Amino acid sequence: MTSIIPAPDLLEDATAKLTCYPAKPKDLRQIALPLARVPNWQQKAIEKFAELLRKYKSLQVYMDICARCGACADKCQFFLGTGDPNNMPVARAELMRSVYRRYFTPEGRMFGAAVDAYDFDEAMLQKWYTYFYQCSECRRCSVFCPYGVDTAEITMAAREIMASIGVATKYVTEVVAKVYQLGNNLGIPPPAWIDNCQFLEEELKAQTGKDIRLPVDEQGAQVLLVAPSADNFANTNTMMAYGILFHALGVSWTTSTYCNEGGNFGLFLDFQNLKKVNQRIVDAARQLKVKQIIWGECGHAWRAGILTDTLNGPLDFLEVPHPVHICQYTAAMLKRGAFKLDKTANDDVRVTYHDPCNPARAGQLLEEPREILRASCNHFVEMRPDTIRERTYCCGAGGGLLTDEIMPIRMAGGKPRAEACRATGANVMATPCAICKAQLPEVMKHWKVDCEISGVHDLLVKAMVL
């Protein structure tokens, strides 16, 4: 097995010097956050911290309960990849706990640094900005914590506090602003979305000889599909696969130009934007009078999606009144024998499966993608048991880290995933996540692993007998 000790070149580069670019006022305005650091920012931040402690009892518990046992220390891909001790989950969380002690515990107020309690000053804010944006909110560390501390939730709280005082990253805020302006993370305007769908319909005709539709804004369809917008633009095989799937099933479906995005970068920023972005999906379903919402191949979209009832009210206006992931839907159809597959169509493929963090650790989606791959491919191989299912490694770019200015961090964080893949000898790694599909080809290239990245449904429809 290849070592996951970080390469020296990355050790040198992947340090605290690398931070995400700061947010631009035009995007902050669009998403109702302060346009610049607010006056009295320390006081405001501590007030926000107090508010979150009142609101989320789990956060209070995570601040108090850590025994510093170190069981999480070597479980984070960003620590494994960079060797930077601040990327140990316990050390990352300690940045917040030290501020908690200083302002919210009697001993911290009295004894300060003597009990590891520190002011929320400029230097501390810079550490928060660096290291809470070198955490992909993947929750891997929480699987190994004997007390159940969820460092991802700590990261979310820290980002929420920073956002409230006008400190956020360009990438995350830009994406959320694009959703409000144009309905999707990539900023694809409605006419371009429609054009892309028409182009892909022509491509489907050329490939299959059949009239397979990618419908847009169709009132009264059975299904509203909220796929990642990247599927319309970059992962077009996956987009075409959705079309083939619904065509084979004879199910009417549509995408929406008001909300053609399952991804929710509000999850990586603050609660108000998480809720507002998700609301667009519900509004689109109501406008189009569909009977069911299905989330496409996107990891964090599903993490936000399963919260829809809680965040945005009951989905009881739908015939299927709960969120459904496309892999759940397809696996259920497979069990019913709804389509015929010829696995030999994938005999050129030795495929492994990458569990995206959010479906695996926050979305209860472990079996269905595997069922689809086993039904579609003769040569399916799992990665090492300590690197799959709920123990999966992050691709290295989740949580709002898919941005080029921190490329060395991304490549370092992706190394454990790349090495686990290399050990299988697979030539294709399937994954139902647009961020993983954007990040993993770079990771494989960087670590010289000869493996292509594919969607799960891409392989399904390759085996489908139409």
Ligand code: SF4
């Ligand atoms: S495993 Fe849990 S208790 Fe142990 S150091 Fe990490 S967060 Fe703290």
Ligand code: SF4
């Ligand atoms: S949530 Fe993931 S990225 Fe963040 S500290 Fe834990 S293992 Fe690392």
